């Protein structure tokens with residue numbers, strides 16, 4: 001499944017393709033999960049590799065939303081989504097905005113100014129700046145991980161995309 005999603009993303013060549021690929025949040029969430037958890041879902045708190053989807057479950061005041069998972073480790077039970085503990089989490093932006101921003105970044109050799117990003121994404125310039133900053137943070141995190149002999153699946157995905165445009 002994950003490979004299929006990656007293939008889908010690699011095949012996005014035109015803006016029209018992009019609009020179709022990022023058409024709704026549910027679809028975007030699946031795409032992003034495929035990128036972040038390429039080798040299966042991992043708890044961001046403890047690294048445990050088993051977790052369950054708890055969408056629709058009663059959580060007291062509200063129902064668990066789609067894309068919410070709970071770590072199966074008895075000591076942890078951490079609840080998380082695909083953006084938990086990533087720079088994407090701090091904002092309340094729709095996932096499709098993040099995916100579009102990533103796609104645009106991958107398409108541009110020289111990087112994108114926040115002014116341009118704001119225009120293309122239809123968000124305010126401060127928001128565009130935060131998006132750019134978060135994506136740069138992820139690139140820095142990748143460089144750090146590589147220096148320490150590690151490479152997160154998501155970050156290696158970005159790297160691979162950059163390497164073969």
Ligand SMILES: [Zn+2]
Nearest residue numbers: 043046071076
């Ligand atoms: Zn855990």
